[in-house]
Amino acid sequence: MYEYDLRSGRDFPEFDFPTNQDNDAVVNFLNWDTFFYTRQFYSMDTEFHLAAVTKMLSYPITIASVLHQYSPYSLKPKGPLTLEGLKSLAALRYTLFPTDRTQPWQDRPMRFFVLGARAESQLPPHVWKQLAVLFPDASFEIVFIGPECNFDRNKRRYVSSQRRIVKRFDKQMSFTYCTDYFHVLNDAQDFMPYDPYMDCFFLFHPGLGAPEAMDQWEKTIPGLLESKCPVFVTGFHQQDNLRDWNWLHSKFANHLDVILEPRENIFGSTKWEINDLDPAEVYQFNQQLFGFRALGVWGRAPRNLFGLGFAGGQPPCTPVALRGFIEYNPTLGEEWKTAFTTPFGQFQYNVLLLGLSGAPATFQKFMYGIFADMYFVTVVVYLDVILIFSESNEDHLREGFRRLMNHGLIVNLEKCEFEKISLDNWAITLIAAGRLECRMSNNRHS
Numbered sequence: 001m002y003e004y005d006l007r008s009g010r011d012f013p014e015f016d017f018p019t020n021q022d023n024d025a026v027v028n029f030l031n032w033d034t035f036f037y038t039r040q041f042y043s044m045d046t047e048f049h050l051a052a053v054t055k056m057l058s059y060p061i062t063i064a065s066v067l068h069q070y071s072p073y074s075l076k077p078k079g080p081l082t083l084e085g086l087k088s089l090a091a092l093r094y095t096l097f098p099t100d101r102t103q104p105w106q107d108r109p110m111r112f113f114v115l116g117a118r119a120e121s122q123l124p125p126h127v128w129k130q131l132a133v134l135f136p137d138a139s140f141e142i143v144f145i146g147p148e149c150n151f152d153r154n155k156r157r158y159v160s161s162q163r164r165i166v167k168r169f170d171k172q173m174s175f176t177y178c179t180d181y182f183h184v185l186n187d188a189q190d191f192m193p194y195d196p197y198m199d200c201f202f203l204f205h206p207g208l209g210a211p212e213a214m215d216q217w218e219k220t221i222p223g224l225l226e227s228k229c230p231v232f233v234t235g236f237h238q239q240d241n242l243r244d245w246n247w248l249h250s251k252f253a254n255h256l257d258v259i260l261e262p263r264e265n266i267f268g269s270t271k272w273e274i275n276d277l278d279p280a281e282v283y284q285f286n287q288q289l290f291g292f293r294a295l296g297v298w299g300r301a302p303r304n305l306f307g308l309g310f311a312g313g314q315p316p317c318t319p320v321a322l323r324g325f326i327e328y329n330p331t332l333g334e335e336w337k338t339a340f341t342t343p344f345g346q347f348q349y350n351v352l353l354l355g356l357s358g359a360p361a362t363f364q365k366f367m368y369g370i371f372a373d374m375y376f377v378t379v380v381v382y383l384d385v386i387l388i389f390s391e392s393n394e395d396h397l398r399e400g401f402r403r404l405m406n407h408g409l410i411v412n413l414e415k416c417e418f419e420k421i422s423l424d425n426w427a428i429t430l431i432a433a434g435r436l437e438c439r440m441s442n443n444r445h446s
Contacts, residue, residue, distance in 0.1 A: 014042045014049045017126060021133050029065045029072045031266055051271035056127050058286045059120045061267040063112060063202060064134045066232055066291070067092055072266050080290075085259030088230040088293055091197045094373035096135045109139040109174070111191070111199045115182050115220065116206045117144035119285075122151050125169040132172045143176045145185065150177045181216060186223035194227035196293075197373065201231040204286060205240065208233070209247030218251060225255055225294040234265060234286040241288030248292065260291030370403050 018040050021027065028034035032054060036044055044050045065071055067089065075081045081089070095110060112131075114120055121144040128142055144150075152159045158179075165177040178185055185191060201224055207213045208221075224231050233248075235241030245262050269285035364383055371379045371386075379400060380387040388400045404411065 012052070014044060014053050016042060017130060019126075019129070019133065021136070027068070027070065027134060029068060029070055029266070031072075032270065035061065035267070047270075051269070054267075055269040055271045055285060056123055057130065058265075058267055058269045059123060059204060060128050060131045062204075062234065062265055062286050062289070063200075063232075064131055065267050066260070066289075067096060067200070068134060069093055069097055073260060073263075076261070080261040080263045082257070082259055082261065084257040084293070085230070085291060088196065088259050091373050092200060092230070095197050096138050097372075098137055099369050108198065109141045111141045111143055113143045113145060113182075113191075113199065113201045114149075115201060115203050116146045117149035117204075118146070120144070120204055121146075121149040121177065125167075125173075125175065128175070129169065129173060132170075139172045141174050141176060143178065143191070145178045145180070145182050147179055147181070150179050181220065183216075183219040183223050186220075186226075194229050196229050199227065199229045201227070201229055203231065203233045205234050205236050206244070207240075209243035214247060221248070221252055225252065228294050230259055230291055230293045232260065232289065232291040234268070235288035236283035236285070237287055238264075240283070241290065245290060255295055256292045257295050258290070258292055260289065262288065262290040265289035366407075370407055371400075374399075 021039065025038065028038040032050065033044075035041075041053075042049075044053065066073065071081075071089070073079050073081045075083070075086055092110075131140060132138075147160065148158050150159050150161060150165060151157070160179040161177070166174060167177075168174040178190075206217065208217045233241075233244060235244060241262055248256070265286050265288055268287040268289075272282050272284060275281040275283065364381075367381045367383070367386075371381055378388065386400065388397060401411070
């Protein structure tokens with residue numbers, strides 16, 4: 001039915017993709033319908049419209065849905081994203097959504113490596129251009145790697161090349177084709193150095209656990225882990241995804257961190273395909289998704305940050321308070337009004353805050369923008385309270401204070417404590433039962 005529709009000779013207005021996005025219009029990544037509506041695509045009125053378009057767009061929009069600041073994949077326990085995944089995505093989003101657009105590192109484009117590229121390398125460039133529309137402040141190099149990544153349409157066959165083939169689409173996007181295996185290119189250090197802020201890997205239904213391919217992937221995975229960059233893997237269906245997941249953990253479980261638990265890909269293709277070798281098997285492109293990276297890339301935030309004391313060997317923590325809010329004790333029974341959600345769960349603030357014209361959410365977003373790449377890596381921020389920790393005492397505060405100075409924020413030294421091992425007297429306390437209390441201490445009246 002799908003193929004008949006494509007050959008029916010009708011007009012295909014659904015293939016006229018919008019080439020810009022209003023800065024004031026937020027893209028909704030909840031599902032295909034909300035994405036098309038908020039991106040102002042042609043109205044997909046039938047299943048055939050949707051199948052034809054989602055099969056192509058599944059590749060770039062899967063990438064965008066994972067990396068975008070409005071990603072539908074929320075933090076555990078409500079979503080599949082792990083805390084380690086949040087750290088990796090925070091680094092990439094720091095580049096994708098820069099607050100300072102004059103930094104020299106932006107001269108180098110972000111690189112998205114697509115390993116084992118086949119159909120995705122044959123997509124028209126304007127399909128991949130949707131990435132640039134969704135991330136207008138970044139430039140991209142899409143690197144296709146694999147023996148079947150370069151298809152010659154004139155000769156109607158795959159062509160190998162000893163050199164990279166580079167095709168520039170516009171000033172924001174270029175395509176690179178490398179017709180060798182990734183482990184060969186990695187051993188030759190062709191793409192080094194890798195940068196977790198600028199590079200990311202995608203494996204679209206690679207068949208990691210397939211008997212005919214697992215030997216090659218066993219040579220490739222160590223290079224991916226060595227890069228320290230996040231890797232995202234899709235599958236045709238749940239069984240295919242589970243086979244790749246189990247194979248990966250059977251071989252490299254002690255060397256990787258899971259950053260995205262296996263789940264259904266929101267932006268998988270809606271078109272059902274039939275396996276020609278087994279007509280009883282039906283599947284969809286990019287139906288499933290999971291992610292991983294090397295173990296301990298960013299280190300681990302102390303488990304007892306908020307007042308339970310640090311275990312032996314954990315770094316000291318410096319609480320820093322800004323001149324932003326005035327704290328006062330609430331009327332008994334009003335504490336519920338301050339409830340908020342953090343990556344540790346839902347917590348309650350036991351002091352009420354005044355200041356900043358009553359705009360704490362705006363201030364929190366501002367603070368997140370300052371410390372986005374350090375968030376839950378060496379910094380934890382809630383409103384005007386900042387907790388800074390690191391392995392090096394010499395560099396313990398330098399970077400944090402530099403950023404505060406650059407943004408014109410003033411530190412209230414009377415409320416700061418330096419290189420603390422325990423935060424029992426601080427206004428923020430994490431209780432073992434999983435409750436975050438922010439309370440007035442005897443020396444913290446403002």
